[in-house]
Amino acid sequence: MTDQEKLLQELLEKHKAGTLKPADRYAIPPQLMPAQDEIERRSNVNEVATGYTETQARLEALRCLQCKNAPCVQGCPVKIKIKEFIAEIADGNFQKALDIIRENSLLPAVCGRVCPQEVQCQLPCTVGKKFKDVNKAVSIGRLERFVADWGRAQHDESIPQIAAETGKKVAVIGSGPGGIVVATDVRRAGHDVTIFEAFHKTGGVMVYGIPEFRLPKALVKEEIDQLEKMGVKIVCNFVVGRTKSIKQLMDEDGFDAVYIGVGAGLPMFMSIEGEHLVGVYSANEYLTRANLMRAYDFGKGADTPIAMSKRVAVVGGGNVAMDSARTAVRLGAEKVYLVYRRSEKEMPARVEEVHHAKEEGIEFHLLQNPKRILGNAEGVVTAIECLKYELGEPDSSGRRRPVPIEGSEFTIDVDTVIIAIGNGANPLIGQTTPGLELNKWGNIIVDDNCKTAIDGVYAGGDIVLGAATVILAMGQGRTAAAAINEYLKNK
Amino acid sequence: MADIESPLIASAAKPGQFVIVCLSSAYSERIPLTIAGSDPKKGTIRLIWQAVGKSTTELGHLEVGDEIENILGPLGKPTHIEKFGTVVCVGGGIGNAPLLPIATGMKKAGNKVISIIGARTKELLILEEDFKAISDELIVVTDDGSYGKKALVTEPLKEVCRRPEKPALAVAIGPAIMMKFCCATTKEFDIPTVVSLNTIMIDGTGMCGGCRVEVGGQTKFVCVDGPEFDGHKVNFDLMMKRMQAYKKQEAQALEEYNKKHKCRIGLDK
Numbered sequence: 001m002t003d004q005e006k007l008l009q010e011l012l013e014k015h016k017a018g019t020l021k022p023a024d025r026y027a028i029p030p031q032l033m034p035a036q037d038e039i040e041r042r043s044n045v046n047e048v049a050t051g052y053t054e055t056q057a058r059l060e061a062l063r064c065l066q067c068k069n070a071p072c073v074q075g076c077p078v079k080i081k082i083k084e085f086i087a088e089i090a091d092g093n094f095q096k097a098l099d100i101i102r103e104n105s106l107l108p109a110v111c112g113r114v115c116p117q118e119v120q121c122q123l124p125c126t127v128g129k130k131f132k133d134v135n136k137a138v139s140i141g142r143l144e145r146f147v148a149d150w151g152r153a154q155h156d157e158s159i160p161q162i163a164a165e166t167g168k169k170v171a172v173i174g175s176g177p178g179g180i181v182v183a184t185d186v187r188r189a190g191h192d193v194t195i196f197e198a199f200h201k202t203g204g205v206m207v208y209g210i211p212e213f214r215l216p217k218a219l220v221k222e223e224i225d226q227l228e229k230m231g232v233k234i235v236c237n238f239v240v241g242r243t244k245s246i247k248q249l250m251d252e253d254g255f256d257a258v259y260i261g262v263g264a265g266l267p268m269f270m271s272i273e274g275e276h277l278v279g280v281y282s283a284n285e286y287l288t289r290a291n292l293m294r295a296y297d298f299g300k301g302a303d304t305p306i307a308m309s310k311r312v313a314v315v316g317g318g319n320v321a322m323d324s325a326r327t328a329v330r331l332g333a334e335k336v337y338l339v340y341r342r343s344e345k346e347m348p349a350r351v352e353e354v355h356h357a358k359e360e361g362i363e364f365h366l367l368q369n370p371k372r373i374l375g376n377a378e379g380v381v382t383a384i385e386c387l388k389y390e391l392g393e394p395d396s397s398g399r400r401r402p403v404p405i406e407g408s409e410f411t412i413d414v415d416t417v418i419i420a421i422g423n424g425a426n427p428l429i430g431q432t433t434p435g436l437e438l439n440k441w442g443n444i445i446v447d448d449n450c451k452t453a454i455d456g457v458y459a460g461g462d463i464v465l466g467a468a469t470v471i472l473a474m475g476q477g478r479t480a481a482a483a484i485n486e487y488l489k490n491k
Numbered sequence: 492m493a494d495i496e497s498p499l500i501a502s503a504a505k506p507g508q509f510v511i512v513c514l515s516s517a518y519s520e521r522i523p524l525t526i527a528g529s530d531p532k533k534g535t536i537r538l539i540w541q542a543v544g545k546s547t548t549e550l551g552h553l554e555v556g557d558e559i560e561n562i563l564g565p566l567g568k569p570t571h572i573e574k575f576g577t578v579v580c581v582g583g584g585i586g587n588a589p590l591l592p593i594a595t596g597m598k599k600a601g602n603k604v605i606s607i608i609g610a611r612t613k614e615l616l617i618l619e620e621d622f623k624a625i626s627d628e629l630i631v632v633t634d635d636g637s638y639g640k641k642a643l644v645t646e647p648l649k650e651v652c653r654r655p656e657k658p659a660l661a662v663a664i665g666p667a668i669m670m671k672f673c674c675a676t677t678k679e680f681d682i683p684t685v686v687s688l689n690t691i692m693i694d695g696t697g698m699c700g701g702c703r704v705e706v707g708g709q710t711k712f713v714c715v716d717g718p719e720f721d722g723h724k725v726n727f728d729l730m731m732k733r734m735q736a737y738k739k740q741e742a743q744a745l746e747e748y749n750k751k752h753k754c755r756i757g758l759d760k
Binding site: 198199200201208236237238239265266271275276277278279282284288292293294303305307308378379380426427428 | 499500513516517518519521545546563564565566693694700701703729736737740741743747
């Protein structure tokens with residue numbers, strides 16, 4: 001028996017006897033996420049975090065104080081009954097834990113991996129507060145992932161119960177996390193659901209954007225397979241607004257309701273000199289080439305090329321920037337710099353991703369920002385000129401505004417620059433759907449039920465929120481699906 | 492050339508639009524091809540392409556009845572067609588294919604259409620009969636003089652611009668270098684010129700930004716803002732450099748493909 005197992009046994013005995021005190025719980029060491037070796041993983045695309053063992057999961061679950069007011073739930077966009085599912089893990093009732101999560105979340109294996117827990121459920125956690133360190137909060141996300149992976153390993157082929165067919169048709173535009181949730185919830189109510197996807201593969205950002213080493217594609221595929229088993233129809237290579245408009249779908253094809261979950265739109269650039277040089281990518285392009293088109297297998301079957309970079313600068317501080325930098329490492333770059341204009345504290349990326357990125361040798365250039373990109377006569381990137389910054393007064397986002405330091409220019413030699421500073425709204429649906437109301441950034445305006453200005457048309461995720469997360473898209477999907485089901489009841 | 496059954500795209504397609512073709516979902520690349528014509532009744536679209544890389548070569552090896560796994564479209568903004576007066580349509584090489592539906596549309600809208608079509612050599616000249624049928628005047632040139640007049644398309648274009656009945660609009664589609672010089676020519680005469688760009692793309696719906704070009708000093712996406720732009724504002728030099736981005740890898744992929752693929756009718760002998 002290992003030390004961990006011994007510890008668990010002792011704790012469980014106390015737990016059963018009802019003598020497990022908060023002090024005992026605080027004394028349990030926070031369970032670290034096992035991960036692939038930090039050198040080895042730089043040359044493969046396999047998942048980095050390998051997941052808790054049963055012992056680890058139960059130990060971590062015993063760290064939870066089972067607070068009466070469960071502050072963690074307030075931090076969860078879909079209000080998972082966190083304290084309840086963690087109690088079941090501690091007791092070894094993994095199936096029950098999974099059932100509890102499933103009441104509120106449809107994609108626990110995904111959310112457990114990609115949710116920014118340290119700013120959501122884990123932020124208000126009492127254990128973290130006690131240690132004055134959010135990183136010592138109960139690892140709710142890792143526990144969620146553990147339960148989801150346990151469930152997957154049971155090969156449970158059962159599908160959710162579906163109400164009697166209503167004969168009503170619902171179109172879901174986009175097969176990302178929001179679309180999957182809407183399709184599931186609306187199909188459960190007995191409606192005939194069709195998902196329209198522009199790409200040749202389903203899964204949206206979970207497939208083109210988030211890399212394999214952070215979210216295995218097989219896992220996304222399981223979710224899509226589940227939808228198909230439920231009778232949801234999936235049409236790929238169909239771009240709504242061009243192949244057919246929303247109006248055509250409703251008037252000609254008889255769809256009674258539509259959900260717009262088209263996700264991220266046009267990548268933003270910085271409007272600086274040199275952005276058109278060869279070797280300058282949007283993160284969307286870089287990640288899509290690498291993930292969806294599998295450019296990491298170029299020459300070994302895949303037809304889509306990607307720059308064979310040696311020295312890469314990634315601009316930005318979010319998850320997408322981390323994903324791009326870490327992808328570049330795996331594609332063989334010798335030196336990868338992450339250039340971010342604020343300090344590490346302001347980085348929107350998940351703490352775990354920042355940690356993994358550093359482990360993989362990515363060099364952080366904080367409080368710096370590109371001024372221009374330099375190239376040679378062939379129009380190929382040779383260097384990036386940066387300015388140093390300092391933090392000034394807080395801006396509208398509450399974060400301290402970065403202010404450039406005059407005359408602080410310096411250059412870094414690179415052959416590739418990846419811009420990961422966010423996306424603007426895709427104009428396609430707006431342009432081709434008269435009656436839809438958009439805000440000044442082109443995002444679709446919806447009410448509390450995710451309903452747009454057009455009856456029967458709902459929207460959620462990035463196209464509404466601007467830059468959001470998988471879980472926020474899922475949360476809006478839930479809201480929209482409930483509203484669609486209600487709307488169709490009376491139609 | 493191929494007619495491809497795709498009823499949805501065929502009924503939605505308008506002149507100037509393009510599709511993205513992806514031969515197989517597992518590993519193929521996504522390539523943009525401009526639609527050369529569509530027949531909504533038959534439910535088919537016509538694609539004409541030149542085998543330059545691996546995917547276009549592979550596409551050329553398909554036979555009647557074969558299936559293409561993925562076609563997405565129609566993408567891009569359709570050509571703005573109205574009665575302008577005299578419209579001069581200039582096509583070079585494979586650019587004649589997307590030009591044809593535009594020239595046809597211009598004719599139908601009541602314009603006088605002067606078509607100038609060119610190719611490197613006689614064998615590469617396409618759609619001459621089709622252009623003859625819809626043009627008020629047709630000028631054919633080849634670079635090597637093997638057919639029609641020995642000239643680059645800019646030569647007759649200049650001559651047409653000089654005429655007393657100055658064209659109200661020029662449309663130029665072809666290799667980037669040809670479009671660049673067509674625009675230089677029409678600029679002298681202050682004739683508005685539309686060009687159709689075919690840059691490197693992945694999704695074709697605005698998401699990747701790989702297709703971006705500089706138009707009038709601003710970044711534009713060919714897939715959603717184009718593919719047609721005011722040719723006098725396009726930075727062709729920058730665009731041509733970007734189109735070379737993967738030249739080495741493209742050559743490598745083609746070479747490997749050709750090694751594996753044995754031509755069944757002996758064209759590789």
